[in-house]
Structure formats: structure tokens, C-alpha cells
Amino acid sequence: MKSDSQTHLSRRVEHLRSTPIDGQALKKLVDAGLTWLRTNQQTVNALNVFPVPDGDTGINMVLTMQAAYDEIANSPERNFGKMAHAVAHGALMGARGNSGVILSQLWRGFARGVDNVEVLDGPTMVHAFAEARDTAYKGVVRPVEGTILTVAKDIAEAAKQILEDTQDPFALLERVIPEADKSVERTPELLAELKKAGVVDAGGKGLFYILEGMLRAVHGQRLDVAVTSVQPLSAMRLEDTLETIEPGQDFEVVVDFRPARPLDLEQFYNRLEQMGTSIQVGEGDGIYRMHIHVPTDKRYEPIEYTFSLGTITKVSMENLIDQMEALERQARNIKTPLAPVEPGRIAAVAVSPGPGVARVFASLGVSAIVEGGQTMNPSTQDILKAFENLPTDHIIILPNNKNIIMAAKSAAELTVKKVAVVPSQTVPEGLAAMLRLIPDGDFDRVVADMSAAIDEVQTGEITTAVRNADIDDVLVEEGEIIALLNRKLIHSATNLEEACLGLLEKAEAENYELVTLFYGADVTKYDANHIADAIRKAYPNLEIELQDGGQPHYQFIISIE
Amino acid sequence: MTEENTPIGSIQVAPRAVATIAYHAALQSYGVVGLAPKNLLNGLTNVLVKDPTQGVSVQYDGQNINIDVYIVIEYGTRIKSVANSVANTVRYQVEKSLGMPVNQVNIHVSGLRISDLD
Numbered sequence: 001m002k003s004d005s006q007t008h009l010s011r012r013v014e015h016l017r018s019t020p021i022d023g024q025a026l027k028k029l030v031d032a033g034l035t036w037l038r039t040n041q042q043t044v045n046a047l048n049v050f051p052v053p054d055g056d057t058g059i060n061m062v063l064t065m066q067a068a069y070d071e072i073a074n075s076p077e078r079n080f081g082k083m084a085h086a087v088a089h090g091a092l093m094g095a096r097g098n099s100g101v102i103l104s105q106l107w108r109g110f111a112r113g114v115d116n117v118e119v120l121d122g123p124t125m126v127h128a129f130a131e132a133r134d135t136a137y138k139g140v141v142r143p144v145e146g147t148i149l150t151v152a153k154d155i156a157e158a159a160k161q162i163l164e165d166t167q168d169p170f171a172l173l174e175r176v177i178p179e180a181d182k183s184v185e186r187t188p189e190l191l192a193e194l195k196k197a198g199v200v201d202a203g204g205k206g207l208f209y210i211l212e213g214m215l216r217a218v219h220g221q222r223l224d225v226a227v228t229s230v231q232p233l234s235a236m237r238l239e240d241t242l243e244t245i246e247p248g249q250d251f252e253v254v255v256d257f258r259p260a261r262p263l264d265l266e267q268f269y270n271r272l273e274q275m276g277t278s279i280q281v282g283e284g285d286g287i288y289r290m291h292i293h294v295p296t297d298k299r300y301e302p303i304e305y306t307f308s309l310g311t312i313t314k315v316s317m318e319n320l321i322d323q324m325e326a327l328e329r330q331a332r333n334i335k336t337p338l339a340p341v342e343p344g345r346i347a348a349v350a351v352s353p354g355p356g357v358a359r360v361f362a363s364l365g366v367s368a369i370v371e372g373g374q375t376m377n378p379s380t381q382d383i384l385k386a387f388e389n390l391p392t393d394h395i396i397i398l399p400n401n402k403n404i405i406m407a408a409k410s411a412a413e414l415t416v417k418k419v420a421v422v423p424s425q426t427v428p429e430g431l432a433a434m435l436r437l438i439p440d441g442d443f444d445r446v447v448a449d450m451s452a453a454i455d456e457v458q459t460g461e462i463t464t465a466v467r468n469a470d471i472d473d474v475l476v477e478e479g480e481i482i483a484l485l486n487r488k489l490i491h492s493a494t495n496l497e498e499a500c501l502g503l504l505e506k507a508e509a510e511n512y513e514l515v516t517l518f519y520g521a522d523v524t525k526y527d528a529n530h531i532a533d534a535i536r537k538a539y540p541n542l543e544i545e546l547q548d549g550g551q552p553h554y555q556f557i558i559s560i561e
Numbered sequence: 562m563t564e565e566n567t568p569i570g571s572i573q574v575a576p577r578a579v580a581t582i583a584y585h586a587a588l589q590s591y592g593v594v595g596l597a598p599k600n601l602l603n604g605l606t607n608v609l610v611k612d613p614t615q616g617v618s619v620q621y622d623g624q625n626i627n628i629d630v631y632i633v634i635e636y637g638t639r640i641k642s643v644a645n646s647v648a649n650t651v652r653y654q655v656e657k658s659l660g661m662p663v664n665q666v667n668i669h670v671s672g673l674r675i676s677d678l679d
Contacts, residue, residue, distance in 0.1 A: 095639040098591050098646040108637055138676045139635040141588045141595060406645060 023083030036213025060097030067094020109135025146191025148203030354550030428559030518549030
């Protein structure tokens with residue numbers, strides 16, 4: 001144990017501080033950084049410059065950190081330097097996206113800075129931070145400031161300054177983190193795009209969360225509940241929490257309220273933690289939404305507690321056990337009847353963003369479905385797995401998303417089968433292509449035919465803007481409904497009906513014959529019907545079809561042909 | 562020559578201009594340490610180019626814009642991820658500046674630069 005100056009710290013921290021920071025300690029720290037980043041993943045994703053909900057910086061960074069952790073998860077290594085190299089190797093192998101690559105470079109530089117170091121101390125840590133910065137900066141000719149690079153630079157700089165006061169690595173970390181936070185807050189000043197979009201840099205924020213997670217672990221704070229930050233309402237994904245139902249936490253309580261005084265978040269979370277689990281808090285326009293899972297006998301406590309804080313605007317309470325059963329029933333029901341494959345014939349594989357879309361593809365003769373869409377890009381492996389076992393050598397893949405075409409092409413290269421990717425960028429394009437599939441036709445001819453069909457259909461998409469923006473001369477405010485025609489932002493409106501009609505007008509729908517609306521998971525059939533009726537009225541000569549698409553994020557995917 | 566007709570006349574954009582946009586977009590992408598000459602007569606992959614048209618080729622067939630970018634990447638980065646992000650950035654920047662869709666962006670990794678040995 002150390003000097004009495006540390007008596008104010010909890011015993012746990014003291015114990016940790018007296019333990020040398022060796023390879024095993026690094027493993028725990030990496031795990032903590034990963035866990036905390038994952039907890040705050042949605043917040044990072046929401047820091048997106050383009051106003052459609054497809055931000056993936058958080059996901060990319062989590063997957064990169066996950067690969068880094070997987071590399072060391074079972075390693076008994078005690079040498080800090082060797083462990084750091086293993087982390088760097090894992091991060092490199094798993095690097096995804098721009099921020100993931102930079103993160104892997106930071107780890108690589110860090111590892112080089114602690115080469116052959118048995119146990120980490122303050123000066124070595126500062127040296128390693130500097131190496132991490134240098135390595136990351138070497139990776140690009142023109143570093144863009146106001147990004148994760150700037151944050152790494154500021155961290156290295158701050159650490160160097162603080163080293164003059166203290167040599168204790170934990171104390172260093174404690175003081176570096178507020179500086180990292182400030183650096184993240186400064187990013188909009190350095191990068192005009194961020195300022196215009198009114199966000200801070202997502203990669204920098206992710207790096208901050210990794211470091212903060214490490215410190216939280218040292219302090220013995222919880223890592224599985226986002227505490228210090230409140231996510232924007234649009235980023236809250238309450239459905240995700242259904243998977244983590246714990247026994248005894250039988251009721252889900254969601255309360256919308258307007259606090260009378262500014263909310264003391266730390267205290268707010270502490271009180272909620274005494275009541276239940278799976279806590280999430282979102283904020284938008286002064287309204288807070290609180291979500292919690294509580295045991296049956298405590299189900300009124302969160303409501304009474306928030307009642308003491310301000311005005312409650314809405315309360316909803318649901319029995320989770322019942323909800324789970326309903327979900328399971330639903331999952332069983334949507335088994336899609338896929339087209340059987342006959343050996344030697346051509347089989348089609350489609351990527352589908354929702355169960356309803358998958359059903360439509362299946363009805364058109366698709367033999368395998370890969371789940372995935374805008375924010376959930378399937379990996380090359382996922383696509384490969386889908387067709388490897390089909391009893392035919394002729395495969396056609398429909399990616400149905402611009403971001404998936406690349407993975408589909410790599411999958412095509414990895415197999416011995418004859419595979420062609422028909423580059424459909426949207427679901428309607430994929431459907432239009434499917435109509436041309438002739439299973440026993442000439443392979444090249446069919447592929448050419450299907451590829452040509454893509455251009456014959458126009459794709460409209462309706463979604464909610466996740467923040468303010470001014471793109472392609474369309475002014476968009478957060479929460480507004482925006483319409484995209486062939487992936488281009490063309491219209492913004494305050495409600496769905498207006499957005500749909502605006503979209504069809506811009507698409508010059510009167511020159512086409514058939515409009516198919518796939519309504520998403522967030523839209524009820526009633527509302528969808530209502531909008532379809534409005535369209536029928538406006539375009540009496542068009543045939544309007546309504547399908548349950550079940551896709552997330554996009555209220556409507558519209559095919560105009 | 563990339564063309565667009567407006568009611569008061571036509572706008573022509575030289576391939577060189579498109580190449581310049583792509584060149585700068587590529588250089589700002591993380592992991593790219595330079596552009597390589599597209600004509601590798603003698604396999605001189607170590608030479609980095611300063612002229613945009615040397616490292617980028619732009620083809621326009623009256624309908625589609627296809628861009629080929631020849632890059633040198635920092636050793637130790639994940640090549641696939643870097644190439645992906647270069648392709649995305651180049652497409653985004655060119656489409657944003659030009660207001661016309663880009664059909665294809667092909668990335669050719671001509672070499673790796675080793676800054677220092679691990």
C-alpha cells in the first residue's frame with residue numbers, strides 16, 4: 001500500500017494503484033475501454049455529418065476494439081509491451097472504416113512506445129502517447145485537423161505537461177481525460193463541416209470514450225450504463241434493450257418528462273440504478289425520456305421519482321415477460337419461404353433490410369436472404385455463408401445497398417462458384433432485377449438482363465433527419481421528414497404524407513405506372529394505408545401497392561416504375 | 562470532357578479538373594501517403610507524383626464518369642479499409658463538387674511506404 005495522501009480513495013482504487021500495470025492489467029483496461037465505447041456507441045453514431053441515419057463511426061470503432069480485445073482475451077501474457085503489441089495486431093486485423101484504421105494506428109504507435117516494457121509507468125505512458133500520435137500522423141499526407149488525429153495530438157501534449165506534476169500513470173490518466181474532452185469539444189472550431197452540421201467529431205469522441213472507460217474501470221464505476229452523457233432522442237434504440245432482460249426485472253417503464261430545474265445527471269442515474277437496470281436517458285427539446293427495467297413491486301418508483309423532478313408528459317409501462325413472448329412468436333411467424341434451388345440452375349441471393357422486404361424477395365424467387373441494410377452492413381463472410389451451401393454453382397447476388405456492393409464483390413472473389421454481383425443500390429432496384437431472373441437461362445445473359453433492369457426503376461426513400469443540415473440546396477431541420485430520390489436528398493417536410501407526395505412530384509410519377517410503398521418497422525399499417533389513399537387521390541392514373549417492408553430507419557422505401 | 566447543358570449555355574468540365582478534385586480527396590484520406598504514376602513503365606513505384614493527372618485517370622463516355630486512382634499506402638494500415646475509404650471519399654467529393662453521379666471509382670494500390678520498422 002502507498003502513502004496516506006491517497007486515503008480518500010476507495011480501497012479498490014488503492015488496491016489497483018498498488019498493483020503494477022502489467023499485461024493482464026492492460027487486458028482489463030482494453031476490455032473496459034471497449035465496453036464503455038459500446039455503451040456509448042449510439043451517441044458516437046449520431047455524430048454524423050450527413051443527415052440520414054446511417055452513421056457508423058461508433059460501430060466501426062467498436063468492431064475494431066472488439067478485434068483488439070479478442071486477440072488478447074485468453075492471453076496469459078504478463079509483459080505490458082508484448083500485450084500492447086498483441087492489441088495493436090488485433091486492432092489492425094479488425095480495422096473497419098476510416099476511424100477504425102486510425103485507431104489501429106494509434107495502438108500500433110502506442111505499442112511501439114512501450115516496446116519490451118515489463119510494467120507501465122508515467123513517463124513511459126507519456127512517451128507511448130507521443131508515439132501513438134506520431135504514428136497516426138505519418139499515415140496521411142494531409143492530416144485533417146478537427147478529427148480523431150487532433151484529439152490524439154492534444155492528449156499527447158496534455159500528458160507531457162501533466163508529467164511535470166505527477167508520475168503516477170492513473171493520476172495522469174485522470175487528468176488527461178478532461179483535456180481529451182475539451183479537445184473533442186474544440187473539433188468544430190477546426191473543421192468547418194462539423195461546425196456546419198453542429199456536431200463534434202465522432203472519431204475523437206470515440207477515442208475519448210475508450211480512455212474514459214479505462215478510467216471508470218479504475219474508479220470502479222459502472223461501464224454498462226451511459227452516465228455522463230444523454231443521447232439525442234433520435235439515437236435511442238429502446239428495442240435493443242429487449243435482449244438483455246434479466247430475471248426479476250419484469251416491467252419496462254418509459255417516462256417522458258420536462259424537468260423543473262436542470263437535471264443533475266450523475267445523481268439522476270444513481271437513483272435510477274437503485275431501482276432497476278437497462279437504464280437509458282434521451283433528451284430532445286428540453287424533454288427527457290427515461291427508460292428503465294424494474295421488478296414488479298418497484299414499478300411505480302421511477303414514475304414517482306421523476307414526478308418529483310418536474311412535469312411528466314407521458315408514461316408507458318409494459319410487461320416485459322409478455323412482450324418477450326410476443327416477440328418470439330413474431331420471430332417464428334416470419335420464417336420466409338425461400339425458393340428451392342435445383343442443381344445447375346441459377347440461384348439468387350438478396351440482402352434485405354427487413355422481414356417484409358425479405359418476404360417479397362422470396363416470393364420473387366430468391367433462394368437465400370442475408371439480413372442487412374443501411375446501418376447493418378453484412379460482412380463478406382455473411383454473404384459467402386448464404387450461398388456456399390446452395391446446391392448450384394451459378395449465383396447472382398443482389399446487394400440492394402451501395403455500401404454492400406463491395407462486400408458482395410469480395411464474396412464473389414472468395415468462392416470457387418461462378419458468382420455475379422448485380423449492383424443494385426436499393427431495394428426497388430433489386431426487386432426490378434429479380435423480375436428478370438430466369439433460373440435456367442444463360443448465366444451471362446441473365447446477369448446482363450438483370451443489371452439493365454436496375455436503371456428502369458426509380459427509388460424513393462423517406463426517413464427522419466437526425467440533425468439539421470443544408471445539403472443539395474435542401475434545408476433540413478432535425479426531426480423533419482426527408483425524402484431521397486435515387487439516394488439524393490430532394491425534399492423535406494413536416495409529415496410523412498407531405499414527404500411522400502413531394503417525392504412523387506419530384507420523381508414525375510405521373511409518367512410511370514406502378515408505385516410500390518414498403519412501409520418500415522416504425523410505421524403502422526393504418527398510417528401507411530392512409531398515405532397510400534392520399535397518393536391514390538393525387539395520382540388517379542397510377543397503380544399504388546402497399547407492402548409491409550419491416551425495414552428499420554426508413555419509414556418508406558418507394559419503388560416507382 | 563464532362564458536359565452539362567443549361568438553358569443559357571453549356572458547362573464543360575475538363576477531366577483535369579475532376580482529377581484535381583479526386584487527387585486532393587485521396588490525399589486527405591487516412592492511410593494514403595501519396596499518389597503513384599499510372600503508367601508504370603519501369604516499375605518505379607517509389608516515385609510519388611505531384612501532378613493530379615499523373616495519379617488519377619478520369620474517363621467520361623458521355624454518360625458515365627469513371628475514375629481510377631493510383632495510391633501508395635502507409636505500411637501497417639489495413640489496405641482494404643483504406644482503399645474503401647478512399648473510394649468513398651473520392652466519390653463523395655467529386656459528386657459534391659460536380660453535381661453529377663460518378664459511376665465507378667477504382668482504387669489501385671501501387672505500393673506501400675514503410676515509414677519505420679516495427
